[in-house]
Amino acid sequence: MITTPFGLTAAQTNQVLEAAGRAPSLHNSQPWAFRLSPERIELYVDPMRMLPVSDPDGRETRLACGAALFNLRLALARHGVSTIATVSSESATGQVAVLEAGAGFGMTPDRANLERAIAHRRTNRQPFFDAEVPSGHRLTLSRAAEAEQTSLRMVTDPASLADLARWSHEAHRAQQLDPAWAAEWTSWTGRDHTFDGVPVSAAGPAPAPQDVWTLRDFGRPGRDERPAGRDFEERPLVAVLCTYSDSWRAQIQAGQAMERVLLQATSLGLAASFLSQLIEVEPVRNRVRDLLGGQVHPQAVLRIGFGGPVPNTPRRSVQDCVLQDLALLDPVPLA
Ligand SMILES: Cc1cc2nc3c(=O)[nH]c(=O)nc-3n(C[C@H](O)[C@H](O)[C@H](O)COP(=O)(O)O)c2cc1C
Numbered sequence: 255m256i257t258t259p260f261g262l263t264a265a266q267t268n269q270v271l272e273a274a275g276r277a278p279s280l281h282n283s284q285p286w287a288f289r290l291s292p293e294r295i296e297l298y299v300d301p302m303r304m305l306p307v308s309d310p311d312g313r314e315t316r317l318a319c320g321a322a323l324f325n326l327r328l329a330l331a332r333h334g335v336s337t338i339a340t341v342s343s344e345s346a347t348g349q350v351a352v353l354e355a356g357a358g359f360g361m362t363p364d365r366a367n368l369e370r371a372i373a374h375r376r377t378n379r380q381p382f383f384d385a386e387v388p389s390g391h392r393l394t395l396s397r398a399a400e401a402e403q404t405s406l407r408m409v410t411d412p413a414s415l416a417d418l419a420r421w422s423h424e425a426h427r428a429q430q431l432d433p434a435w436a437a438e439w440t441s442w443t444g445r446d447h448t449f450d451g452v453p454v455s456a457a458g459p460a461p462a463p464q465d466v467w468t469l470r471d472f473g474r475p476g477r478d479e480r481p482a483g484r485d486f487e488e489r490p491l492v493a494v495l496c497t498y499s500d501s502w503r504a505q506i507q508a509g510q511a512m513e514r515v516l517l518q519a520t521s522l523g524l525a526a527s528f529l530s531q532l533i534e535v536e537p538v539r540n541r542v543r544d545l546l547g548g549q550v551h552p553q554a555v556l557r558i559g560f561g562g563p564v565p566n567t568p569r570r571s572v573q574d575c576v577l578q579d580l581a582l583l584d585p586v587p588l589a
Contacts, residue, residue, distance in 0.1 A: 256268075256290060256572075256573070256576055257290040257291060257292065258290070258292070259290050259291060259292060259293065259294060259295050260292075260293070260330065260333075260335045260355050261292075262333060262335070266333050267290070268572050269329065269333075270326060270329040270330055270333065271288060271326070271572045271575060271576070272569075272572055273325045273326065273328065273329035273369075273372050273373075274286070274288070274297075274322045274323070274325045274326035274329065274575075275322065275325075275569045275570065275572065275575060276325060276372050276373065276375070276569065277318060277321035277322040277324070277325050277509075277513060278318065278321055278375075278377060278512075278513070278516065279314075279315075279318035279321070279322075280305055280308060280309060280314045280315070280317075280318060280530070281305060281308070281439070281442035281443060281451060281452055282442070282450055282451050282452050282567055282568075283303045283304070283305055283315075283318070283442060283450060283451075284300075284303060284318070284450050284569065284570055284575070285299055285300050285303035285304055285315045285318055285319065286298070286299070286300060286303075286318065286319050286322045286350075286575060287299075287300045287575055287576070287577045287582075287583060288326075288575055288576050288577065289576075289577045289580070290576060293354065293355070294352055294353060294354050295326065295352075295353045296349060296351075296352050296353075297319060297322065297323055297326070297349070297350040297351045297352075297353070298347065298348045298349055298350060298577065298580075298583055299312065299315055299316070299319055299348035299350060299583075300348075300583060301348060301583060301584075303315075303450075305438055305442070306438075307432070307434045307435050307437075307438040308429075308435060308438055308439070308534055309534070313505050313553075314530070314534070316350070316502060316505040316506050316508075316509060317505060317506075317508055317509035317512055317553060317554065318509060319350045319351075319506060319509060320350070320505070320506040320507060320508060320509015320510045320511075320512070320513070321509045321510065321512055321513035321516075322509075323339065323341075323350065323351050323353075323506065323509070323510055324402075324509070324510040324513040324514060324517075325372050325513060326353065327339065327353065327359045328365055328368055328369040328372065328517075329369065329372070330353070330359075331359060331360055331361040331365055331369065332361060332366070332369050334361070335355055336355065336356065336357060336358055336359060336360030336361075337353045337354065337355060337356065337358055337359050338353070338354050338355075338356040338357075338358035338359070339351050339352070339353050339358070339359070340352045340354075341503050341506050341507065342502070342503070342506075343501065343502055343503050344501075344502045345502075347580060347583070348583055350506055351506065367521045368514065368517040368518065368521065370521070371517040371518075371520040371521040372517065374520050375516050375517055375520040376525075376564050376565075376566065376567070377456065377526070377527050377528065377564075377567075378525035378526065378527055378561045378564045379456065379457060379458030379469055379470075379472065379527050379564075380458050380459070380525075380561055380562060380564060381458075381459070381484060381485060381486040381487055381561075382486070382487040382490060382525060382557075382559030382560055382561045383487065383559065383560045383561070383562075384487050384488055384489075385559070385560050386489065386491075387491040387524065387558060387559060387560075391522050391524065392408055392491070394518060394522060395493065395515055395518055395519060395522075395558070396408070398511070398514045398515045398518040399495060399511050399514070399515050401511075401514065402507060402510050402511035402514050403497075403498075403507055403511070404495055404496060404497050404498075404507065404508055404511035404553075405495075405496045405497075405498075405550060406493050406494070406495055406496075406515060407493065407494045407496055407546050407550070408491060408492070408493045409492045409493070409494065409545075414545055415492060417541075417545060418492060418529075418532065418542070418545070418555070419466045419467050419468075421532055421538050421541060421542070422467055422468045422529050422531060422532055423468040424535075424538065425531035425532055425534070425535040425538040426468040426470070426531045428531075428535055429531055429534070429535065443472050444472065444474060448568065449568050449569060449570045449571065449574070450568065450569075450570055452472045452567065453472075453567060453568065454472065454473060454474055455565050456472055456564070456565065456567050457471065457472035457473035457474075458471070458472070458473070458527075459473075459480045459481075459484045460473055460477055460478070460479055460480045461480075462479070462480045462485075464485065465486055466486070467486065467490070467529065467557065468529075468531075469527065469529070469557075470531075487559055490557045490558065490559050491557070491558040491559060492529075492555065492556070492557055492558075493515075493555075493556045493558055494542065494546060494552045494554070494555050494556075495508060495511060495512050495515060495552070495553050495554040495555075495556065496546065496550035496551055496552050496553060497550065497551045497553055498549075498550060498551070499551065500551040504551070505553065508553040508554065512553070512554050515556070516556075519558055523560065524558055524559065524560060524561075525558070525559060525560065525561030525562075525564075526556050526557065526558045527556070527557050528554060528555065528556060528557070529555040529556075529557060530554065530555065532552075532555045533552055533553065533554065533555060539552060542555070
């Protein structure tokens, strides 16, 4: 039996935490944990689910937890619980945020739309159709980022796009050549029948020499080459989600904004995937920052377009994400 917060039933509590857990996370690591009491929900980072090589300072863990926080608030609003979130600044316990009931984040028609999109959002690594994202949709996505105090920079000029495409390849190569990165990658991907990690079913087509952008390949090594005609779209919309500071709190905010943008995209019928190597490799992140004028902090690079359906990825059970005891979050020292 789990404690039920805010007067919710057990079924509603389960539904709300399930919605939070549908958030995206690096390698589907799902690095979140929830502590429930009748009057609040606390959200923590689960240190055992961090990725020390790909994400040494925990920035992407905080993005994922911010995304889970955003889903959680939407799902609570759907059940009539309006919440105030207190987001932590750097915290020794790994606490990300505390949610309490109060006149804050309640249900609106916009939020109802976003909440409905939670179950349909996916990372789509397949080629998109060659159809441009209309300017009205771009504006709606920018507004979604702004509503969460961040900015979504669309990179449209051909020279900057060519730079980003080249750097995506360079950064990808640098990661692949790092044995520690490759070992971490192998341990989280290509899994089947587990509740976390990225399954082979979520992979895009095998990379091919004509590809302009370098996406992570989650397919089985040595699989058949790409069938003829399965080429990627000519001109994806490439958008960089940026914050105005790079603090712990700003990164959690970036996660909320990222999820808002992704849900907004889903509700517009758009698909999205990530090009995170452009941010994870520090010197490349600095170049991206300079490309955008040097005043903002790039947090996530998204490829956006119109795509076909792709399968769902697995998630841990709600029970597995609920904490009874904070001591459970202490990292276990490696032997
Ligand atoms: C911060 C962050 C970075 C990510 N980076 C990448 C990436 O570079 N390439 C990629 O294919 N997917 C990336 N993902 C997507 C995750 O692999 C995906 O969210 C996870 O496998 C769960 O699948 P879903 O998004 O379809 O629910 C990233 C997700 C997050 C939150």
